[in-house]
Amino acid sequence: MVNKITIENLKAVYEGVLALNGVNLDIRQNEILGIIGPSRSGKTTLLKVLNRMIDFVPRSRVEGKILFDNLNIYTDIRLLALRRKIGMVYALPLPLPMSIFDNVAYGPRLHGTKSKSVLSDIVEKCLKASYLWDEVKDRLDSQAFQLSGGQQQRLCISRTLAVEPEVILYDEPCSGLDPISTAKVEDAMRELKEKYTQVLVTNNTKQAARVSDRTAFFLMGELVEVDNTKKIFTGPSDERTNDYITGKFG
Amino acid sequence: MGNAKLTQKIVFFLLGVATVMVIIPVILIFALILVNGLQAISLEFIFSTPKAGMTQGGIFPAIVGTLYLVLGTAAFSLPLGILAAIYLTEYASDNWLTRLIDIAIINLAGVPSIVFGLFGVALFVILLNFGTSILSGSLTLSIMTLPVIITASKEALNSVPKSFREVSYSLGASRWQTVRNVVLPNAIPGIMTGTILGLSRAAGETAPILFTVAAFYLPRLPRTVYDQAMALPYHIYVLSTQVPNVPVKIQYGTVLVLIVIVFFMNISAAYIRAKFRKKKQW
Amino acid sequence: MIKKFFESLIEKAIFISGITAIAIVVLIFIFLLKESVYFFLNNNLAEILFGMDWYPISEPPKFGFLPLILGSVLVTVGAIVIAVPVGLAAAIYISEVAPGWFKEILKTGIELLAAIPSIVLGFVGIVVLAPFIRNLFNLPSGLTAFAGSIMLAFMAMPTIVSIIEDAINSVPKSYREGSLALGATHLQTIRRVILPAASSGIMAAVMLGIGRVIGETMAVLMVTGNAAIMPTSILQPVRTLTATIAAEMGEVIQGSMHYYALFGIGFVLFVITFFINLAADMFLHRKKS
Ligand SMILES: Nc1ncnc2c1ncn2[C@@H]1O[C@H](COP(=O)(O)OP(=O)(O)OP(=O)(O)O)[C@@H](O)[C@H]1O
Ligand SMILES: [Mg+2]
DSSP, rough: OOOOEEEEEEEEETTEEEEEEEEEEEEEEEOEEEOSSSSSSHHHHHHHTTTTTTGGGOEEEEEEEEEEETTTTTSSSSSHHHHEEEEOOSSSSSSSSBBBHHHHHHHHHHOOOOHOOOOOOHHHHHHTTOHHHHHHHHHHTTGGGGGGGHHHHHHHHHHHTTTSSSSSEEEEETTTHHHHHHHHHHHHHHHHHTTEEEEEOOOHHHEEEOOOOOOEEEEEEOOOEEEEHHHHHOOOHHHHHHHHTTTTTO | HHHHHHHHHHHHHHHHHHHHHHHHHHHHHHHHHHHHHEEEOOOOHHHHHHEEETTTEOOHHHHHHHHHHHHHHHHHHHHHHHHHHIIIIIIISSSSHHHHHHHHHHHHHHHHHHHHHHHHHIIIIIISSSOSSSSHHEEEHHHHHHHHHHHHHHHHHTTHHHHHHHHHHTTTTTHHHIIIIIIHHHHHHHHHHHHHHHHHHHHHGGGGGGGBBOOOOOOSSSSSTTTOOOOOOHHIIIIIIITTTTTHHHHHHHHHHHHHHHHHHHHHHHHHHHHHHHHOOO | HHHHHHHHHHHHHHHHHHHHHHHHHHHHHHHHHHHHHHHHSSSOOOHHHOOEEETTTSOOOOEEEHHHHHHHHHHHHHHHHHHHHHHHHHHIIIIISOOOHHHHHHHHHHHHHHHHHHHHHHHHHIIHHHHHHHHHHTOSOOOOHHHHHHHHHHHHHHHHHHHHHHHHTTSSSHHHHHHTTTOOOOOHHHIIIIIIHHHHHHHHHHHHHHHHHOOOOOHHHHHSSSOOOOOOOSSSOOOOHHHHHHHHHOOOOSHHHHHHHHHHHHHHHHHHHHHHHHHHHHEEEHHHO
């Protein structure tokens, strides 16, 4: 198995708060890595470090080494290129205030694609990949806000796909969605496995059990354990993991 | 209990009376200016120069001068103010320099307009040797208008949700790309509203132009930015205090024209704001 | 490549604009100081600040600021005494009492007032207010400190009303509901709960009102009668700091002591408004935290 991302001894500090403390974790090519853990255990922070959105947090500090395809993300890769390669889907659906088409085309346009026909192809491909195409193909020009929450979230996935990332990070992508929309988003993730490496942060342990190949359990900024999903949910080696997945705390 | 209710009734009534006492004069002032001013308004009044020691003729040069000054002010204060607002909201990190700039702007907003006039004389008229000219006047008015434009633009920029920026950055956009594609399009209406209001204030100001540009009387229109110009607010001052025996009609007419210009700008600003509110979905 | 260049160019422009904003304030300060320092150094400071005569063109000239300062103070106090109670009443009425449609009308009225240029109000002061005051008090002229105070009270009204209104509206709903639930009347709630909670906003409004009034020039110049003498009554013509600059800058010989004296007045005004604004800002921020 090839490691897509290698995290070594990662520490992340916000003003006065130690959010991640000595995390060592590999993320493998084409897997879906589930990340679970109680609130404030540092899950979101991990994602923010990976695509360096944490740079925007004033007075935050990151220590340790993160390799992406064996390149250090802080020294060997240009920031904007890194963000293209590691895409992010947020907890709330966050469409930009523009049309469905423009939302998906936003990234490619940034990176210099101008031709209308090329853009159309990208939009169609990405909307298909997130299972949204059939629902919106007749109204690509209407405002993204007019879509339902579930549709908006899949639109956000398409938008992320459109910049051709290699890794997609999801931060509780289904927290605001009904079960049917959730199922559709999960289907999309499974479908995307073939081409992408995905990291799924979720508060819903059942979701991790359903879609992820491996699952990592975080607690108070530390990685407690990471293993095959099946193992984590049937016989975790750490007591605390067991407590968490059986609902004893969190 | 009945007593408390009665007291409340009486007090509320008195509050209402006080409020109406503020509003009624406003209405009366408008009625007065409209009724008297309309008697002066004619094509000739608008399009001819003052004659016979300003006791006859029109106010064309003053109208043109005011328009030039508004344009000149816009030319300086718009780019400078909007860019400064973008710097403050999108680029500057939260440090002492930013806070200093913020304080500076708050302070600039409170400086009396006549002090801007003095500054304009010292810097533009004398030191930079622009003389009393449209250039000096516009620059002086620009500096006075700047805080209004910066404050309004900052507010408009800040009202664009943070999440839009975050999404844009996470797709690999640079700062400027994010500003250009996501922030500005959604802030433009607010920026325009504030800007127009700032300019409308500049159109009506007298003190800053008193010694930097305003001419008592000019037989011809200004040709270059180094020329002096007449301006409506100063012309009102001249007509009502400096020249004897100007028919009241002409005075009211001049006031009416200034009011119409200023209110036209205010109403456009309100229109843009209302229209955008309706369209906004976030 | 060209795009990159454009991008870095515009980002430089953005940065420079931000810096310019602060540079301007510094420049204003420097210029006022530079032009007035000569005046303050070459005259006895006590004579300036406490001198009772402002005869800038007599021989020898006398540059006592006191009549001007007192003129400003008199007119300002008069205006604030009128504007604050009325403005407070209006703000309470508009935000708490007036029914929806009436509220909109009143708010529009206040906005209209804010948009009227001061020169227009000065004009109205001359043609309407001054004759009225002359007849009312049987004076030789209606152009008095009193006329100035009324005009300025009127001009400060939009500032005062809108800031107090904001302050009242930002009092948390729960305060009001708590009080009403205890059986207090609406009026009692306003007096005991809402106004105390809005007090720093009200103070900020008073401060900004004062700042607005002290800095106002044209309307005052036109309606206060313009006599640079020690004021003894509010029914007398006076001359404010701002009006003095406006009235005399036009005739002054550049480089003369009189010229520098006017910058000295400007400097004093700058300093006064600086502290007033700082105070207002402090009150506004206290409200937030
Ligand atoms: N911008 C920030 N500034 C300061 N502290 C922060 C910031 N963001 C997060 N933290 C702190 O860092 C810690 C980890 O937060 P993080 O958001 O990574 O947790 P999480 O596991 O994603 O929690 P949740 O499940 O609630 O989303 C928390 O203690 C949080 O308070
Ligand atoms: Mg989180």
